[in-house]
Amino acid sequence: MTFSDLSVIVVGLGTLYFILYRLQLRRSRPDEPPVIPAPGLPFLGHVLCMALQGGRYMQQLGLRIQHVAQGGVGTTLGGPTPSTLSSPSSSSTSASQSSAPAGIVTLPVPGSRIYLVTDPSLAAAVQRASRALSFTPLVPDVTRRVLGLDKKTVSIVRGENLAVATSPKLRPAATSGTGPTMSIVDDQKYDESYGFLADMHDMVYSYLGPGDTLTSFVKDAVCELVGQVNSYASELDASMTSTPPTPAVVDLLAWMKHFVTLGTAQFLYGPRNPLAMEPALEPAFWEFVHGLGRLLLVGDRQPGSLMASLLGGRPFAAREQLVDGFTTYLTADEHLSSDSSEIVRRRVAIADRYGWARSSTARSELSFLFAGIINTAVTSFWVVLRLFSDLDLLQTVRRELETRSNGSSDDNYDDGDTLSIDHIRTNCPTLLTVYQECLRLGSNNMSTRLVLSDTLLADRYFLRAGSVVQIAAGVIHADPTLWGADVDTFDPARFLPKAAAKPDKTDKASPAVPKRHPAAFRAFGGGKTLCPGRHFATAEILSFAAAVVLMFDAEDAAAAAMGQHGVPPKVPPRNDRVLPIHILEPAAKDVPQARLQLRRSGRPLRVVP
Numbered sequence: 001m002t003f004s005d006l007s008v009i010v011v012g013l014g015t016l017y018f019i020l021y022r023l024q025l026r027r028s029r030p031d032e033p034p035v036i037p038a039p040g041l042p043f044l045g046h047v048l049c050m051a052l053q054g055g056r057y058m059q060q061l062g063l064r065i066q067h068v069a070q071g072g073v074g075t076t077l078g079g080p081t082p083s084t085l086s087s088p089s090s091s092s093t094s095a096s097q098s099s100a101p102a103g104i105v106t107l108p109v110p111g112s113r114i115y116l117v118t119d120p121s122l123a124a125a126v127q128r129a130s131r132a133l134s135f136t137p138l139v140p141d142v143t144r145r146v147l148g149l150d151k152k153t154v155s156i157v158r159g160e161n162l163a164v165a166t167s168p169k170l171r172p173a174a175t176s177g178t179g180p181t182m183s184i185v186d187d188q189k190y191d192e193s194y195g196f197l198a199d200m201h202d203m204v205y206s207y208l209g210p211g212d213t214l215t216s217f218v219k220d221a222v223c224e225l226v227g228q229v230n231s232y233a234s235e236l237d238a239s240m241t242s243t244p245p246t247p248a249v250v251d252l253l254a255w256m257k258h259f260v261t262l263g264t265a266q267f268l269y270g271p272r273n274p275l276a277m278e279p280a281l282e283p284a285f286w287e288f289v290h291g292l293g294r295l296l297l298v299g300d301r302q303p304g305s306l307m308a309s310l311l312g313g314r315p316f317a318a319r320e321q322l323v324d325g326f327t328t329y330l331t332a333d334e335h336l337s338s339d340s341s342e343i344v345r346r347r348v349a350i351a352d353r354y355g356w357a358r359s360s361t362a363r364s365e366l367s368f369l370f371a372g373i374i375n376t377a378v379t380s381f382w383v384v385l386r387l388f389s390d391l392d393l394l395q396t397v398r399r400e401l402e403t404r405s406n407g408s409s410d411d412n413y414d415d416g417d418t419l420s421i422d423h424i425r426t427n428c429p430t431l432l433t434v435y436q437e438c439l440r441l442g443s444n445n446m447s448t449r450l451v452l453s454d455t456l457l458a459d460r461y462f463l464r465a466g467s468v469v470q471i472a473a474g475v476i477h478a479d480p481t482l483w484g485a486d487v488d489t490f491d492p493a494r495f496l497p498k499a500a501a502k503p504d505k506t507d508k509a510s511p512a513v514p515k516r517h518p519a520a521f522r523a524f525g526g527g528k529t530l531c532p533g534r535h536f537a538t539a540e541i542l543s544f545a546a547a548v549v550l551m552f553d554a555e556d557a558a559a560a561a562m563g564q565h566g567v568p569p570k571v572p573p574r575n576d577r578v579l580p581i582h583i584l585e586p587a588a589k590d591v592p593q594a595r596l597q598l599r600r601s602g603r604p605l606r607v608v609p
Helices: 003-024 045-053 055-069 120-128 136-147 151-158 196-208 212-240 252-269 281-290 292-298 306-331 342-353 358-389 391-402 421-427 429-442 473-477 534-551 557-561
Strands: 104-109 112-117 169-176 179-183 248-251 418-420 446-451 455-457 461-463 468-472 552-556 593-598 606-608
Touching (some): 055 473, 120 455, 136 292, 136 358, 136 446, 212 534, 252 534, 281 292, 281 358, 342 358, 391 429, 418 534, 421 534, 468 473, 557 593
Parallel strands (some): 112 468
Antiparallel strands (some): 104 112, 169 179
């Protein structure tokens, strides 16, 4: 190759880069949110950074944009360089104008655009615009990949009422002051109010909404989890009476995952549930959970195919192992047993009514098992660890849990071995705020919507049909203008009512407490995607955490091995370099090892409503 040929290639590549760079800055209209060009590679940079760095990239990118927009150091946003491709802290945040307003920006990606929302008031506006911005049409394709649903089942999920076009089309019938709009749906056919997803949604809400059904549901779940704790305590009690006594050293996260995984499977699917019949399915479940990002890429491939083997790897194999177990369970009609939960029987009945094969229903049940286990297990871990790591906080919560109503003749308070779900809900404010603060620090999730038709958000920002809107909870939860200068610090009193009060004016050192927008707490999503199980999950997690801290003391295992007893276990950093689908876990190498000591020898806890 001659120097002249090399020069032509370099000039050609440079020209192509310049053209692509300029193309990604184009906006459909002047009122479309400002564009943040992809770092390094036009259109691809944001996607690559998200793949390499997980939720951390979007959080740090969003916070940097917020900082600049609020007049932080460097009020203009500089251009990208290839060296910034893998570093969001130094990545390009250049906009198509000299500075960007806070709240929403456009991220160019191949074939589409992502509107990243980082302001709670705009998040609330997205939630209100549910007719034009919806997650529902994304469900068929997401479940196809994650669960491996076949084409026939996906077509049932989508039906005729949730069809979307691959590219926007003119919608002349719907005009505004600016003229005809574009849409990816047929206004005469698109309707989310009926069909498989609507029926499943309504059924779940009927069970998990406040009321007697929820109360009974919570009690059954808590009884199962506390039963797991009681069984372990009994085994530990027996081991401590042996000679020599055997200390209980546990990986605290794995320990709590085990209780929640087995307890939830038992509560939902009965004693003959797949995980009870095949113990190997418990580690397979967590392999599946931790590999969801890979399944989004190749999860719809045929088992045994080259793509499934090479890219799907162990998560793909674990999913298929779980599917086999649930197919056997459902084919034998084990879900009809009185020991299984009514909500599972109703889910299977709806799938049967719509013509699902039992093998497909088995895949669907993986999503329900996921919903029942993952956030409960990980959030309970953080709550318990925060309590064990702070002895003063632990004593405060134990006092709240052990307080009895003066002169009460209620059977709920007949002895100190009773765990009252209602007492935890109404008389344990510190435990509740610890839970909420753990959710704030651990929730880095994205609430995603598809733009069905051209929309003017909050009468200010134009959103183009076919694009994607993502509300960045990780950015909103880490914004110091919303939560204060100590936003990165765990504050167990942050959610107490007094935290919203004005600071003492006589105390000059007292910091101003910002008034938070109602949509600033995003742990359960919002709008139509507000988690239907939030009441259930809250009661279950608080009760489970309460049982653990009432039954056990914990100390740092490494310190105890060196003779330094009473050292609390340390709280590790969260691992935010993963796809933020659920509450973030610590990295495996950082999980604390705890030495447990039983507080209540021979005294199991009894659960009452």
